[in-house]
Amino acid sequence: MKKKLFILGIRGVPAQHGGFETFAEKLSIFLTSQGWSVTVYCQEEGEGEIWRSDWNGINRIHIPVVQTGAKGTVIFDWIAIRHALSEDGLFLTLGYNTAIFNVMQRIKGQVNLINMDGVEWRRDKWGLIAKVWFWLNERIGCYVGQHLIADHPRIKDHLATRVSSRKITMIPYGGDDVSAADPAYLERFALNPAEYSIIIARPEPENSFLEMVGAFSSKKRNHKLVVLGKFSPDINRYHQQVMDCASSEVIFVGAIYEPLIIQALRFFCRFYLHGHRVGGTNPSLVEGLGASCAVIAHDNPFNQWVAGPAAKYFSDQATCDDLLDRLLNDDCAWHKMKADSYSRFAERFTWGAILVEYQQLLDAWYPSLNSD
Template sequence: MKHVAIIGSAGIPAKYGGYETFVENMVEHLSEKLELTVYCTDKIYPERRSSYKGATLKYVPLSANGWQSILYDGISLARAAFNADVCLVLGVSGAIFFPVFRLISRTKIVCNTDGIEWKRAKWSGLAKAILKLSEWLAVHNAHTVISDNLVIKEFIADHYGRSSIFIPYGGDHIVVKDFDDTLFNEFGIERESYFLNISRIEPENNSQTILEAFSRVPNEKLVMIGNWEDSAYGRYLFDTYHQRPNIRMLDAMFDRQDEKNCIRANCKAYVHGHSVGGTSPALVEALTLERIPVCFDVSFNRSTCNGLGFYFQAVDDLVKIIKSFDETVDLTVLKIDMRELCKRRYSWEVVSKQYLNVFCT
């Protein structure tokens, strides 16, 4: 049985973000076929359980995010170098260690490079340079490179002359518990009557574009869930738009996941403003829930949705979509196409089999 070490996530049980959800679902589908070790940060798992759903858990006393992620991944790689057959590395933070790792270890490195992180506007010039170098090192030193989006696959081929394997994230793990209308009454909405956006509140996610568009269409409701208090930008948007009667600006709801999933499953459309990155897990989950996607028009989003749904680049574009949505959407045909796309591409069963093939080849 192959021994695979999974490196780069905060750990499991998943309670942080996309990587952690990915790892948990990989463990659920592959723990009977592989010996799995997941490296975790003890910063958010102080209980330090030794195993979970058939995977062995090992802990690193550093954060999995920020500048510490470089050392976090490096320590994880060092511990796995002589006892794993394969290291699945999520992201490129630890890629600076790949050349040395290959000199001292026969373990195969499989690297999911994630999005093109150095293109994000939030990074300083120095941070962008480090991220770009890390991406270069990852692509040129991993034995196998995984792209989570077809546009990323094309970018790696064009920019680095390196082939990669396209494997996206799954989205069919979402469990929707139904709630009575009290939940919807709490936020002044009705089932299937509102547009929904869930994201970090930052410029590259087009948070203000979305809010401004809905402020101009007062008869259509928007529910926007995000981290309003974490930045001056978020606080500015909240102060500017929260009194609009058709806009509900909710906190991130980390401790109300079941309620949030119910709100997601009952929106009439999911507005996705991300302008950078690869495959967004939140968008994949919305597709799996058969929520009509209304996306910022970049190649990553079109690729994720396979061209299905609606696309905008500016406030006026989104206003037109909102105003004409109920008259132009053929829900039956669109949802059939979305269902087929998710079955073919975004099932965890399909995704895990693709990774298993990579590990065992």
Template sequence: MKIALLGTRGVPNNHGGFEQFAEYFSVYLAENSHEVYVYNSHDHPYKESSFKKVNIIHCYDPEYKIGTAGQFIYDLNCILDARKRNFDIILQLGYTSSSIWHWLMPRKSIIATNMDGLEWKRSKYSPKVRTFLKYAEKLAANNSDYLIADSVGIQEHLRKAYNKSSEYIAYGATNFIGPNPAALKQYELKEFEYSMILARLEPENNIETIIEGYKMANTSNPLIIIGGINEYGLGLKNKYQNDSRIKFVGANYNQENLNNLRYYSRYYFHGHSVGGTNPSLLEAMASNALIIANNNIFNKSILNEGAIYFDSQEQITNILNEDSYFSLKEKNALLNRNKIDHEFNWEIINRRYEEFLSGLIKTKP
């Protein structure tokens, strides 16, 4: 295949989930003799023209100057460049700022789009922005040649909303080996005597529900909340500043530290309620965490019997007060690590993408 990955800030990853996937998958393809191109923002710190045999195309990205609107110009620049290169396949990762340019996509290339999560449900956006995001989702669903869903919940949504079939391919992870408690010193924590949240501080991640449940519980263990302190997060930090157990510690991008923090936590709260297969959930599964997850189709389709579920702050309080679920840690961890090995391992995910995309070329008229 001659294939391009479009829709990320670029590789190597220094931003988020799609960038992480783009790095792993592009390198995998290059190692398997495909001709691979990844579009990088000109503002990306990596300036070379190739990365581990992956071709890097740098396109002008004015986001650093004009904010979010710059993403639309960056995607336009990427698409205009792609028109010159005769790709067999263009794999779009997300659609938010690229779908409005669908009519400019190269007609000879197969366009496959990973539809991401239900971005228009995120309450951090204004009503106008949410309306646009739903419109952008519709454009991507109706104007891509093929759709990819990274969760069965997204797959079902695409079927019901647009009568569109999609290929289910999840995100990936690698099981964590070799825990080291030294990582706990940064936050003055003791093994299995703290709980944690690792998430963007947004309402749909149920941060406040978890904190309220924690606040009412009898436990003396701290709750460590890891995530960049945005406006919403600052409001929560101020609201709960008098409870010494609740600690907002800011962002942490050191994967080794995060793996150890998850491994040694007593309870790991995953409140995400919008989106597909969340990368941080798979990483928690791979890190032996005992997961307390929000009760929704996105989480349950991944975790099944490997987690305890909550719908309310009262349930959080009861889980902490009874403290009986900790005895399930090893059992649940084994279930989840087996899933990582046999369903969500990066080698498996990369191969499924490769087989799916290669199959599209073989069946192209």
């Protein structure tokens, strides 16, 4: 009989939204190839009955939700977890944002492993009510999950202040090995290889956009900075501040979701600027390493462990400015940083290794389904 895994906590597969969806897609396809039966709960827009489909051998349970945004996600999680109570198998929940609903699974006796993601309640973008919600759900997730997964050593250390470290396994996020890309994708942005640097992130204060764009724009660089992300300056003051401080050499291209275009933009960039200050193993940083990007990153323990000595680090706008002054025209340093980035990627973040670690963890927990 096939081992059965149900994946909760994401919007669905194939991936269209973010890192967790990409991971779920990779894991589902891999486990299916290893003989598992994998079911993924998928959020759909609109109203109607729950329905099922098959995608690449993966079972999908589609749940229509009328509401949008955070409210829609909470409602989707509520319906998905209630539906999952009637299923038999092992459960993997990605994220703890609605862990209070997972209490039902614990009462039912289902075995649920929870990937605890980052320390969401520390993010600057959330107001007090949201921070309290995330803080409470982090605590609940620590206790209702039979086992926890941390994607970074510092996240494991943080969770170990809540529960025993024996209850936590550290498995980082993975990335694709990008050894080549099509330079034709640069033409739509009027870019040439190595004549631009890039930022790929949500434009939020905790991701240091103001510091990075401000540093780059402090003087004429004879170089372009390409910024990927959805900006809404009419309704978001921070977005307006970032765009106001940008020089004419900064190009805001909006949000781009086509993987081949993003891979090409990464692969041919001079530097990848990564300003995340909060979180664990950031998917975009890992993907930058996998594309052999020379990385300039915010100086904090999360980024330091992921990129290691391959990257150069800044702490504020002035130190970012100084790094750009020193590195933009230093070909020797640039080539070494690119080689070191790929070495770090190959050492720890390839999908092949990451997925095997997950399979071993799931295999170890599967016998517990019949332990009672």
